[in-house]
Amino acid sequence: MIDPNAVIDPRAVVDPNADIAAGVEIGPFSVIGPDVKIGPDCRIGPHVVIRGPTVIGRENRIYQFSSIGDDPQDKKYAGERTLLEIGDRNLFREHCTINRGTEQGGGVTRIGSDNWIMVGVHIAHDCIVGNNTIFANNAALAGHVRVDDFVILGGYSLVHQFCILGAHCFTAMGSVIPKDVPPYVMVSGHMAQPYGLNSEGLRRRGFDSETRQAIMRAYKVIYKSGLTLPVAIERLEDMAREVSEIELLLNFLKESKRGIVR
Numbered sequence: 001m002i003d004p005n006a007v008i009d010p011r012a013v014v015d016p017n018a019d020i021a022a023g024v025e026i027g028p029f030s031v032i033g034p035d036v037k038i039g040p041d042c043r044i045g046p047h048v049v050i051r052g053p054t055v056i057g058r059e060n061r062i063y064q065f066s067s068i069g070d071d072p073q074d075k076k077y078a079g080e081r082t083l084l085e086i087g088d089r090n091l092f093r094e095h096c097t098i099n100r101g102t103e104q105g106g107g108v109t110r111i112g113s114d115n116w117i118m119v120g121v122h123i124a125h126d127c128i129v130g131n132n133t134i135f136a137n138n139a140a141l142a143g144h145v146r147v148d149d150f151v152i153l154g155g156y157s158l159v160h161q162f163c164i165l166g167a168h169c170f171t172a173m174g175s176v177i178p179k180d181v182p183p184y185v186m187v188s189g190h191m192a193q194p195y196g197l198n199s200e201g202l203r204r205r206g207f208d209s210e211t212r213q214a215i216m217r218a219y220k221v222i223y224k225s226g227l228t229l230p231v232a233i234e235r236l237e238d239m240a241r242e243v244s245e246i247e248l249l250l251n252f253l254k255e256s257k258r259g260i261v262r
Helices: 199-204 209-223 229-240 245-255
Strands: 036-038 054-056 067-070 083-086 097-099 108-111 185-188 193-197
Touching: 054 067, 067 083, 083 097, 097 108, 193 199, 193 209, 199 209, 209 229, 209 245, 229 245
Parallel strands: 036 054, 054 083, 067 097, 083 108
Antiparallel strands: 185 193
């Protein structure tokens, strides 16, 4: 159903089976396919292609020449019905490409809310992106990547398939990331190596000085002590009892399957 209060340029092509909510704006020469649901007050620029099944929340803005919800770039994909889900208040700048999931990968690519996705970003099939992230120009995720809340990817960062980027981590420009990046950690390089904490990001998000110092001590246990990772995890268990923010780091290390950037 297309709400009569949607503003659709007459040069756009919108399938009658699309679900377009009130307040949506769709620019000229954009193509909206069937099985696409666009929530209230979204703004779709010119020359945007959105294919489905895709569900987009409210107040998202998608700039020109972006391709949203097209088939996954996976040789195993054989036309199965898979999904892209996008939350609320996200910004997608020019030339973004976001693919639906694959049946083998769970069937869904999912992006949360309040994310800032800059020019030329690629988010591949079966990726899970949290909330309040920033992807700078031409950052790219291979398939099955998970990006947790408040992550910042520098321009041209490349993330290998199945990697996890923990909350509040930061990747410098041009980073090539073959393994998991723990919460709070900054990485840089080809291949990426740790370069301390994302201290400025933590400060901006309200982590007080005492908490930041405790996280730094945990960082040194992992990266500066010379301990094996299992032994470092044992040390962090004691620290997490005193500082709850370290528990996020501890649980991440326990769950990591690819190993961490180290």
